[in-house]
Amino acid sequence: MMSRNISKTDTQLTHRKVTFDFSKTTLHWIPNDPFTSQFLSVIHTILPAGEFFFFRLYNKAKHDITDEKLLDDVNGFIRQEATHARAHNTGTNDLLIKQGVDVQPYIEKIEWLFNVLLSDTPLGYTLSKNAEKKWLIARLGLVAAIEHFTCVLGKYALENTRWDEMNADPVILDVLRWHAAEEIEHRSVAFDVYQHLSGNYLMRYLHMLIAATGIISLWALGATDLMKQDPAFSAQKPKVLGRFFWSTWQNRANKGRLPSVATLVVISFRYLHPSYNPANEADTQQALDYLSNSPAAKQAATAA
Template sequence: MTEQHHRLEQRKVRFDFADTPLHWVPNEPEASHIMNTLHILLPAGEFWFCKVYNKALPLVTDERLRDDVRGFIKQEAQHARAHDSALQPYLDRHGINSKPFTRRLSWLFDKPLGELPIGDHALGRGLKHWWLLQRVGLIAAVEHFTCVLGNWIITTDKLDNADPVMIDLLRWHGAEEVEHRCVAHDLHVGLGGSMVMRWFYMVIACIALTYLFSAGSGMMMRQDPATRRSPGFLRLWSRLGKRGFLPTPGSIGRAVGRYFAPGYHPRTEGDVNVALNYLANSPAAQRAAAELQAMA
């Protein structure tokens, strides 16, 4: 369970990208595209998290963990909605057609990662519980990455001069990832998931996320005249990391290494107080809180 437990709340934020440029990190089109990949990946991915966790929730017997999982689901659903609000009006307005890519993503989460990937028959139904635990293990690994990236985005000052709406979206999201950093791990352990299983799914997550970020950012860069001849993805990420516009590959590698330590728990990742401080000062979160108070 979380060390400093507090109840997770859903902040119903909204963002207006009408004045946000495609290259929202000034003079850094490649960094902008790599981070814009989140708008393509997260709506389908985080709604998938919610579907899996809603299936897992009846299996949770610990009341505090059950409350954490409910809060996690609400926050992840809001993350998906917020990034989806950038996907169509923002990327479409700038001439980026993401629909072929997002259709393939939807197929991935609906079919191979869906509830009955091998079909609705006796064998498929018999494996539903086992397959649910495998997906919970995969989510725990992915949530390690989202916490690490979230901690970086709320602590770096390199992006302070970026578009204020986009950076607020990413920092609000990143802060909530740090805030609920323990839930996915605790759920996996609570449902009987093993350390070896978590290790296996971390390997899968590393491969899958590298491919998805490479494919998604490459798709956008090919449609942008400013970035049509960008270098290979890993070389590009390394170059941007050295300049501070992305977390360095070394820092991500060390974070992955920590996950393989026996007895690892995500309470050691980031600082919840730093995350909560950002959430208390986020323009979007402040507007959402004011609107909620006005309705009370």
């Protein structure tokens, strides 16, 4: 028997086969702000492995979904996440590697996290059927927490005007905002799946603790890795545990160029409310309005 009102997604999730040309984009794509440029560019190295992990995980989970609308949402979610991975992979190759940045050691760490530690056989261990089911639910819960962040940060990207005022590279801005808009579009899917297959409220605390710690840590590690290779930071020698990185992050947050650590903490606590509903975290129409004007999305629609 089909369950009802499981899906909270209020739009058909469209697969937009976007492409981006980074050939004219410089490493410091926000003029006179190498810190914010590198801080945001690190997403190109983090996201591909993570997005492909989502792709594999939800392809596995969808066999347990009994709600037709939710299953349709999941298929749309999978297609969008795969395109996100490919777009950011292009960013890694064309923006970073072609301009001499060695990102391979960092990417290998990210791939180990998603392809080994969080795989169906974590660290190479084959699980029993019962443990396999629990491990699937645990990872779905973790992704639901991560998707809460991507939704709220996506809203931040769509509403941030400081990047435009600073004449940031339009291609990068379109990448960020196209991705942001699609995160808002499918913001309810991961949480709906978790609620449908488990819904354990107390475990959400653990999932968010891991997600929040992981996001901040991976971002800091990746950003400082990029900055260490950038001559603009030769005097500061940024370190994850160094004062320069964290104080400069706060400085850029104060100027409206980045979300602050405090903002990320507040975001995480909202997920823990018993009545949490991702549909309330952003506006689908705002996302669709951007997508109707996105150069890449418009080009993809024309080519379809």
